[in-house]
Amino acid sequence: MAEKHDFQSLASSIQAVASPFRSYLNDLHEKYQSLNEGTVADYIPELALADPNWFGICAVTVEGQVFEVGNCKQLFTIQSISKAFVYGLALEDHGREYVNSKVSVEPTGEAFNSIVLDEKTNRPYNPMVNAGAIATADLIKGNGGTERLKRLLDMFQRYTGREHDINVPVFLSEKATGHRNRAIAYLMRNFGMISEQIDETLDLYFQQCSMMVNGRDLAMMAATLANGGMNPITQERAIDERYVQDVISVMLTCGMYDYSGEWTYRVGMPAKSGVGGGITAVVPGKLGIGTFSPPLDVKGNSVRGIKVCENLSRDFGLHLFNAAKPERDLEAWIEGSDSIDSW
Structure with missing residues (x-):
């Protein structure tokens, strides 16, 4: 059973996926790396030690494909x-x-x-x-x-x-x-x-x-919820599937502090943020997103993280209530279809 939980050895065996989606995330990371808005939380003295330049984006599909760019291995406290x-x-x-x-x-x-x-x-x-x-x-x-x-x-x-x-x-x-x-x-x-x-x-x-996580962890947690409560890599059940809807419903309506209404309107993904700079966002049935960047807005949410999620939601039609045909087909971009033009 020990091998089942050895995430690092499992993850190391996953080959890099050559796809337009990986290039998209790289471009997104480059686009917002220079964004210098927001301030690092300091009401807990230890949080003030975070480097404001840390920035990572990770996405994990329900099939277990992992895409990451930037500081996705940097540990920080999970907070809220x-x-x-x-x-x-x-x-x-x-x-x-x-x-x-x-x-x-x-x-x-x-x-x-x-x-x-x-x-x-x-x-x-x-x-x-x-x-x-x-x-x-x-x-x-x-x-x-x-x-x-x-x-x-x-x-x-x-x-x-x-x-x-x-x-x-x-x-x-x-x-x-x-x-x-x-x-x-x-x-x-x-x-x-x-x-x-x-x-x-x-x-x-x-x-x-005060538990330590990284951006990849946040994406994996979200992907597990997106996958009905089953970890997409270890195939271990993390939560009874009956309660997944309860968790992601409250994440959608309340997960982004007093920015939750605006978040639902603009992004439309069940998500939860923390003052450590992390955001975990769920796209049910498709993938989980984890972002990490310590500078926060006045509401306590990661400035870069919000921008990343706004872009992903708009470009791939990931808003929960989106009825229009998305600008880009997520599955095709992940799989690297030859019919896709370069972004």
């Missing part, structure tokens, strides 16, 4: 991107109805760290804001913090095909400066939305955000 996948595990642990009784699925229009709950139900609005993510983390089963963390790491390994580490300095930094999240947790405890194990749950939440 973890929220979508932990939500999926909570659904597997408890089912839709119980999870929905603790965490709603409504967009807020508020900042991700707002101290606000639904006035009628006292639930956090959705699992993609901090309040909802803390409530979701509280739902993860396990006998103590160590076992619960192991279950999270095992889950992420099923998505990416490789083991992951926690960045301890980032975890300790988040824990030391997480007073606002602590206030959110105690407010939710007051209304019975989370259990009494507040410190353990907060540690789990800070640890999940």
Whole structure:
């Protein structure tokens, strides 16, 4: 069974795919590498150490083809991107109805760290804001913090095909400066939305955000969701297919902080961003996209990452609600059809 999870050896055996799509991604990377807008997050001291020039784009198809350009192997902390996948595990642990009784699925229009709950139900609005993510983390089963963390790491390994580490300095930094999240947790405890194990749950939440990933991991995670919950390379199931629609639905409506409405309008892919500079985007039935670039806009989303996803959505008709014939046929560009003109 060990060989099944050895993602690095599997990935190293994948030959470079000569296709117009690879050239397209190279051109896209070159186009936006010089974009100098945005600022690197610094509210967590360790995040401020990121190089603003880091920039990677990776796409993984549901058939397991991998296309990457730039800094796709550069490690960084997953941050809020973890929220979508932990939500999926909570659904597997408890089912839709119980999870929905603790965490709603409504967009807020508020900042991700707002101290606000639904006035009628006292639930956090959705699992993609901090309040909802803390409530979701509280739902993860396990006998103590160590076992619960192991279950999270095992889950992420099923998505990416490789083991992951926690960045301890980032975890300790988040824990030391997480007073606002602590206030959110105690407010939710007051209304019975989370259990009494507040410190353990907060540690789990800070640890999940401090897990190390790279751009290729984000593309593989998205491709796994695009493939109905099955990792397209290892063929291991990462999430029960019944809950894939729940996860990507909330990603579409709430995954890009308070830019989610604009994102759905312009890009139309279920996606989740993180202040570490990553974006993971799902094209159901086709592929997953992972981008990494630390400079963020005022909403907390990667500036270059948004540009990349806008271009991909427009050029290949990847918007979820697109009804027009796309300018370029994605499958043909990936396979390298001789009938395709150079971009």
